[in-house]
Amino acid sequence: MKAILVLLSLFITSILTAQHQPNLDVERIKAEVTINDTLRSISGEVSIYFHIKSAVDSVFFDAQNFKSINLNQFKFNYNSEKIIFYHHFKPNKSYKINLSYQAKPKQTLYFTGKLGDSEFPLQMWTQGQGKYTSHWLPSLDDMRDKIEFDLTYTLPSRYKLVSNGSLKRKTEHLNLSTWEFDMQQPMSSYLVAFAAGNYIEETQNSKSGIPIHNYLPIQDSTKFKSTYTYTQEVFNFLEQKIGVSYPWQNYKQIGVRDFLYAGMENTTCTIFSDEFITDSIAKNDSDFVNVEAHELAHQWFGNLVTETSAKHHWLHEGFATYFSYLAQEHLFGTEFFEHQLFTTAESLKLRSDQGKGQRLLNPNANSLTFYEKGAWALHALRNRVGDKVFFEAISQYLVNNAYKPVETDDFLAEVQSLTKVNLAQFKQDWLLQKSFPAKEAQLILKESPFIEQLFELKALRERPVSEKEKQLKEALLSKHIDFFGPEVALQLISDKNLIEPELLQLALQTNHLKTRQVLIKNLNKIPHQLQLSFEELLSDESYLTREHALLKLWLNFPKKRNIYLKQTKGQDGNIHLNIKLLHLMLSALTNPDEAYQPVKDLVSFTGSKMPYQIKRQAFVYLFQLNYFDEESLINLSEDLSHPVWRYRSFVKQLFTEILKDDAINNIVIELLNNDKIHNRSKLKDLLKK
Structure with missing residues (x-):
């Protein structure tokens, strides 16, 4: 009998892996989370409040690779991916489950920097894009499930922490701080987030009275004005242009080290890459405006209304991209806006001419399609139906679908209700067709005298x-x-x-x-x-x-x-030390007899506490100097498992190249034999190649 129950449990688990739960309505998740910065782990006490629509014998919640789960109310099974609760759940009845857990996530929750370091101190942050919050918090990975989250965090007092919603209270006990946050509206689980570190805060208010909290690491405290130059103006513009009030209690922006993307629009709490933390000079190279406006626009497009599946991902990215363009038009002028459209049209046409065009309603489309083709689809739609209909439909779409999952036809229905223009052809041309409608785009662009002049200038290239x-x-x-x-x-x-x-x-x-x-x-x-x-x-x-x-x-x-x-000499350059690192390499090449110190300095910039952008450039220069010692090779091997995939790919390629050198190959083998090197199995695979 026990064997039959085990088999039945495994069968149910395999079905649940990809199953939506239409009879389950999770109304609220309340959690008290403790963050251990030394062990880089997390634990929590969670209460899940849910309503059963019709009778079921089991419900499940996503929880990825937790170390332990404890509860006493219901029988449950945990298969390292889902917690399945067995009970005769009755229809039209509400339930509450209390559980505790411990986890040491390998992804989604990241610890970057070094504990106790003054230059690159430890930061802790999450990135749950898509379906990954369940690696650190029991939740539901399906984006269609909208839940009110109220989260409380306890961690050492040396850190400042931000999360979704309003900070109700902060309390101190011994060397620990507890931060209690409250969300008033439901959201998808992937938008739950927190970030913590040695930060300082500056607050301003939007024209409508929404508090806007901006954060920077303490060591970058002089860069508020240059980093957040347009924050208030962008917020006010988007709220006015979208025509729907900002749908949440407040808004926060915080830059972190080694972030996986440019930014992430967690509800009320955008986390972004520290490469956009700039002084008055660096802002000329890496302006935050585009990313800032894009992530803020997501608070409406993606957070307020959320796609049912990846097939409709352009409803997030295309809309956020287009409204970011509009915000930049407001700030920098019509020519700036038209030039953005022109540039992206060139890229889309090139891909299309190469036979690499993709449908917007392709769930596996690339970023260029979802973001740029999606933005162009909106611009073309606006051109077909006119500004009045276009922006009224946008507002109507958001109001009628607020806090709900949506599909493309939900948006098109709102537009169609306001115009006699047949949208079937638009859908075919822009959403279902693989190729980029270059002729229509060109006709739209050529309505601008400025773009006509740009076309003429580019036509001179071959002369x-x-x-x-x-x-x-x-x-x-x-x-x-x-x-x-x-x-x-x-x-x-x-x-x-x-x-x-x-x-x-x-x-x-x-x-x-x-x-x-x-x-x-x-x-x-x-x-x-x-x-x-x-x-x-x-x-x-x-x-x-x-x-x-x-x-x-x-x-x-x-x-x-x-x-x-x-x-x-003495110039650092941007936040990732672009001038300092180049200076070290050139110093070693210019004066070989004095090369020891600059080379050792370069090696020191490959250490584990360093941001990956600094490490990557230091490794590039060491490669050009043809210098890899034990320390740099150990550091390089550690990064074969770095969370940023672009950098991880670079590390693998670099290792593949330098292992062609017999001397380096022998050093690596000796380090392996002496058990001094990281990611041994990955490195052995590279040695075989």
Whole structure:
């Protein structure tokens, strides 16, 4: 009998793996969570309040790889993915389940930095995109389930913590702080989040009275103004343009180290990559506005109304992308907006012409499709039905579907209710067709005189500079230099026969940052006549320009290498030390007899506490120096399991390359034999290859 019950349990579990529970309505999850920063683990006491619509014998909740689960009310089974509760649950009746758990998540909850370090202190944050919150909190992975979450966190007092909803109270006991948050409206589980670390806070209010809380690490406390320059204005614009009041109690933004994406729109609590934490110079290279507006727009598109499945993912990303474009149009002008559309249309058409176009309603579509093609679909729809109908339909769609799961037809029905335009053709052209409707996009774009001029400028690409000198000069002197300048720069440096540097000098004298940046980044041979002009870029209002200027000047004028290094000594550059790291490599190459210290400094920047962007660049420079010692190889091996997949892929590729060197290969084998190296099985697989 026991064997039969076990088999039955396994059978039920396999069915539940992908099953939605239509008879279960989870109304509230209340949890008291304790975070252990030393063990990098989490535990909690959870109360789940739910209503049964019709009689069932079991319900389940998602819980991934928990160490332990305890409760006394119902019989249950746990299969490392789901907790299944067995009971004769009666129809139209409400229940409450109390349970406790412990977990040490391998994903979704991340600990970055080093405990006790002053320069790169420990940060703790979550990333539950899609269906991953259940790795640290019992919940429901299905996005269709909307739940009110009220979460309380206890952790060491040295940290400040932010989470969803309003902070009701904070209490202190011994060396611990308890933070109690309250959500008033339901949301999908994947939008539950927290972030904690050594942060400071600045608060402002929207025009409608919504509190906006902005956070920065203590060491970046001087960067509030440059990082959050447009926060209040973007918030006010989106609330007005969308036509629906911000649907939550407050809004928070916090930058974290080693974040997996640019940003994530957790309900009331956007977490974003620290690469967008900028000073007054770095903001010229990595402005937060696009990401900020995109994630804020998600508070309506994705959080207030949520897709039923990935097939309708454009309802999140396409809408957030388009309203981010609109916010930037409000801030920077119509030409900026039109140029964004032009640039993305070029990318989409190229993919389409290569036979790589995708349907918007393809659940497996790539980001370019969901984000950019989705935004273009909205712009085309707006063009077909007119502004009045378009924006009224947006508001109506949000109001009528608030806190509900939605599909594409729900949106189209709202638009159709306000117009006689047949949307069947729109759906076919933009949502169901793989190819990008380039002709329609081009017709829309060419309504702008500015875009017409840009088309004409780009049409000159194949002609030598000698035949288009007049047009290029006019473009550099145009009021549209922001958009024409970089294009002219690209055309100038792509002409191998360009000998006369007059146009290069003119491009530099326009005093346009992006034009200078394109020139120095792509120009390999600096004319001697322009040496002094290019040397001025070492103090440019862009850390990226300074970085490229240092490298290109060092390469072009060997006799002045020490002068350039002296001029840039002590500069860190952006938050990921782009100038400092380059300076170390060039110092080692310039003065081989004194290379020991800069090389060892580079090795120190590969340590486990470092942000992955710093480690990646340090490893690149060590590769160029052909230097890998035991310490750097141990650090590199540790990152074969790094949570950021792009960096993890880089580490694997780098290891594959350096293991071709017999000397490095032998060092790695010795480290393996002495059990000094990480990710042994992954490394052994690479050695076999």
